[in-house]
Amino acid sequence: MFLMANSLAHTKWICKYPIVFTPKYRRKVIYNQLRKDIREIIKDLCKWKGIEIIEGNMMPDHVHILISIPPKMSVSSFTGYLKGKSAMMIFERHTNLKYKFGNRNFWATGYYVSTVGINTSTVQKYIREQEKQDQIEDSLSRKEYSDPFKGSR
Template structure:
């Protein structure tokens, strides 16, 4: 579906967005069983709203999504729905998380969004290779601390 337009009653549209959002306090909580469950929840919620999830990747401390949102739904209302409903479902499946994240707020406030336009292949590649990039940055940012008790 690279540049294929979609149809509504009186509209032809091609609205794709790259969205990034994080868990509260940017905790590295998205791994193992949480990762699988969060992925399923996000896919299901996208389907409920008629949003096509083109590409997605769950990092330990953030989520990348490439989505196609119909023009009748604003990005802000979709993100409010996605983050709100997914937080409720995450806490229902993993009740132990409520001790880390009080008041059932799993996601941090806000998100990053950009329109994709015709460079969809570039965004897909970026999302797929984000994990490799983060690992490389972690290796470069190894800090050596001086002994504070040495003169």
């Protein structure tokens, strides 16, 4: 199997996404105390959803994070959750920002996302080992099944 793969019940997965989003009007507001608070808020929200932050960077006018999201969760739903909840928490902690940003719209609409692949040799190794795994599982269950598409002649 994959060396660094995560697991769900019947799934091995590596789903990494770099996501970039910006404050409304690309204001340069991610400084000092606000930067620390936004970092902690994003860490907490990811932890609550079981999302691993692999790498992150808080720039003055945007947030760039590389996260690992399980395949059962869509990137768009998680990003909507992250931006929406973090905006509410930022305004809760920094009430003076509501005069600059208005109706709790801290983040600009939209975001950038891409995928991070794995190398070909890892896929080849997985495919080779999957065949071995199937053979092992078949040898544990020796029950013979009749072909349901052939008549009983």
